[in-house]
Amino acid sequence: MPVNLKLPVAAELRPIAGVDIGVAEAGIRKASRRDILVLRLAEGASVAGVFTANRFCAAPVTVCREHLAAGEGIRAIVVNTGNANAGTGATGLANARATCEAVAARLGIGARQVLPFSTGVIMEQLPMDRLIPGVVAAASAGPATWLDAAQAIMTTDTQPKAASRMVELGGHPVTLTGISKGAGMIRPNMATMLGFIATDAKVSQHVLDAMVRRAADASFNAITVDGDTSTNDSFVVAASGRAAGPPVTGLHTPEGRALSQAITSLAIELAQAIVRDGEGATKFITISVEGGRDEAECRKAAYAIGHSPLVKTAFFASDPNLGRILCAVGYGGIDDLDQSRIDMYLDDVLVVQAGGRHPGYREEDGQRVMKRSEICVRVLLGRGTAKATIWTCDLSHDYVSINADYRS
């Protein structure tokens, strides 16, 4: 059961002018489910993306980087679920390229104008005999809705993830709609597998690049389910330029700030949706580490808490065994940390003061907070003014079940 995650409603997801959606069934892993998505982008669209820092990156990630660098203008995005095309060597790379070629041939564009994405099981080759007819069908199909698109990229997700935003830029309305997927192998390091946002905004390439990096850092790069940085993480924003008004040419103009804020806010909602639907999640946990010397050390401490299986099982049990949080802060990589300066809150309850249990802390107050489905842990390091926030979920029996059974 996802944690406080609303099922998206097709009618509330706004179409984006200049972006057409096609889905198809290729039977890659399961029969009778739509497992291929093709987004067709109008000529002149700006596309920017960030990709996994995993050195064992998947073949499609390598091809995406090449095709974005080629600068020929991206006209299509093709996604398959059921198979990640990672750990597949030279054959995997050839298969990713062949996928782009098939889509390109169908749409009458160049193969380097197609970005390929894959998600699913690692270290198996794509079933090209089924995949190619599938991507050709999806390239021709449509128009489908953004809800169809979100459904076509799910793996262990229990529900599709999608949301829309409207923003006015210089008096002209601009629309953004995004989708994401992911539930396990989630500790994005650049972005997560997979987040897509489309907008009809007109925006120049270098500005969109900067907006994507900024949005990724504040959203997908701030979530973790299990600490496993995926081979396929990708976050892409496509701007079709079909909205009225002049193009956005700077990050710091009023329009640039408004568009960047809308992209970031949508990315945060999509990233949090991944955590809310994290494998086996029963709690949504916000971890905020404040009072650090720099953001990097706050993030390190926050991730140490967010990755600790002991902390995560305590949340699952609603057990205020809060020493486990201190323990994680202690090994979180801040070498000169002074434990006697640390305070910790659980929601509004002061648990730790000056490195020890606060005299006024009562177990029943901790217990009361731990029973909530959304909990905020706030750690104050007492050594500076920097802060960082990440989002994670608990570790439950269902996480073990899901990952012990994933392939069967």
Place this chain on the structure above:
Amino acid sequence: MPVNLKLPVAAELRPIAGVDIGVAEAGIRKASRRDILVLRLAEGASVAGVFTANRFCAAPVTVCREHLAAGEGIRAIVVNTGNANAGTGATGLANARATCEAVAARLGIGARQVLPFSTGVIMEQLPMDRLIPGVVAAASAGPATWLDAAQAIMTTDTQPKAASRMVELGGHPVTLTGISKGAGMIRPNMATMLGFIATDAKVSQHVLDAMVRRAADASFNAITVDGDTSTNDSFVVAASGRAAGPPVTGLHTPEGRALSQAITSLAIELAQAIVRDGEGATKFITISVEGGRDEAECRKAAYAIGHSPLVKTAFFASDPNLGRILCAVGYGGIDDLDQSRIDMYLDDVLVVQAGGRHPGYREEDGQRVMKRSEICVRVLLGRGTAKATIWTCDLSHDYVSINADYRS
């Protein structure tokens, strides 16, 4: 159920001349169990220890460091289970000192000649009204066996951990007996909570210091259950000097090498026992990363594999979902890793060659290995000659149950 871990037999654990054992019931957390251990050391014993790198180290760890640095000669070791005295601030520190004073008063030694250790729940104060009578009783009690000692320090351990070694130094027999405890919050970084080795060897202080560091690196510092570096990790070797023959005064003499080897080998057995009895463990996994540029990068990659919840749940399920291992290597922190040079074996089965699935690899061969209770993962990085080996266990439903219920 621990994985292939023999229950120690009292008669096979050799007494150490110059080391007397006393245990007692203090009712710290549970009634009717012996939860206090005091080791009394003969005058002139050499004692060396390494302690957790967790910045939120427990009060007794701070006191141990002070007392070892004082150099007044350690004459007693006192351990309680049921409460870790960590995250307890100034009161916790005062309680650790008061514990040493009580033991010292009973034995007629100085308080700085006592090393205190605690294990159990974090962020609760020690119940001093029960602890003090308990440590006084244990300081007077005895003689108990090493099996009693091992039992008195258990927490979530399902069985006591103890072993002995005999070694000849210059024709004279020397005996070593060690005990350890720990099952969760195990990713030692200096040593684990708790390992003790006693020997009757005569050995000078600086040589023993070096031997302890060497043994810790090869044993306790090479295991992980859940990646949580404890607040209380401690590994201590006490050498009573009661054996016949001249003292060991160098690491590189034949006697120095023999003693160091015996300490290391015993420490490895005790460390592996912790993994075999890891919380919820059903598999004992050896992870060997070879062909790295230096040992540090091999260890990083090995720990990335050993900490991945996805890898660990695949082992639990006996599912050869081996792409998860590649994925962990990829995010393991080697920034310039070339995936196309990587090979991987599961026991004797070649799974990955040149970064992709080996053409001869058959799922049923992987399946056959995954069903074993002891499995070796060998990753060849293809970029150097360094290597590192660590030991870990799988992640099962029982891990979640144990840690969701630990305090209740």
